[in-house]
Amino acid sequence: MPIDTPRGMDDLLPREVALKRRIEEVIREVFKLYGYLEIETPTVEYYELFAMKSGEEIRERMFEFEDKAGRKLVLRPEVTASIARLVSTKLKVWPQPLRLGYIADCYRYDEPQWGRRRRFWQGGFELFGSRSPLADAEILQVSREVFNRIGLRNHFFKVGHVGIIRKLLAEFQASERDQDRILTMLDRKLVNDAITLMKKLEVEGEAIKAIQELVKLEGYDHERIFKEASEILSPWK
Structure with a gap:
């Protein structure tokens, strides 16, 4: 036992x-x-x-x-x-x-x-x-x-918005389950795997490129990030 x-x-x-x-x-x-x-x-x-x-x-x-x-x-x-x-x-x-x-x-x-x-x-x-x-x-x-x-002084928040990527994927009829799979891959930094799946789902090349650029956006300069994200997403506004 x-x-x-x-x-x-x-x-x-x-x-x-x-x-x-x-x-x-x-x-x-x-x-x-x-x-x-x-x-x-x-x-x-x-x-x-x-x-x-x-x-x-x-x-x-x-x-x-x-x-x-x-x-x-x-x-x-x-x-x-x-x-x-x-x-x-x-x-x-x-x-x-x-x-x-x-x-x-x-x-x-x-x-x-x-x-x-x-x-x-x-x-x-x-x-x-x-x-x-x-x-x-x-x-x-x-x-x-x-x-x-509780004394955790050196902390920071990583803020994102998966709804943006979900909306892009939904434009190409990606199911919620497939969206989950892609987001999980991106979260794990498995970008190539995510790209392969998006191509299999017939997501448009420009949308794939936009998602690749979006996941690279990070930093403390919020105004810059919002501006760049807006430019990346401009074709879908």
Whole structure:
């Protein structure tokens, strides 16, 4: 009989538990400061929820199993899909904008390494019901508040907008699943693989070139990035 933990699953010793609890306390303090209501969702969810809502990379790494009635279930690989389910059902009559926060354990069948385990924790903030850019700015500010309070001073945010690439791909009837595959490849820096798939899907050459140029845009000069992105996308305006 095995006497160790399953691969990628860890026991937490008292010092580690104390540190984890302190970080959770900080996150909850920030929940209250910014008016976010803490919620909890089940560790076990229906497979279909994440099959529909999560990207291909997450779907490939889910812990899947069947219950005694033959229903396909998963250990949640992330929390956002569960929050979206909750908002569209039990909270659908609540007034918006709706600010929700959570701290939860998640599970992914990753290759265990330093900083990446098969059981891990996510703490997050979700703001529903606002289309204003200020809502995105608020999430960044709230996250920054958490990082500063726990002592992570040298951090930065990498901000992107996958909706731009999705809209380009949709112009050529790429399905949402194919869009997910392409975005996953681009996220992993597998640009050549993404190009091969786009050509297979008969995405126009100019659109492929535009996507290649878009993923290269990065830096702290926001005005320059917006200007260059606008120029790249000008044929599709």
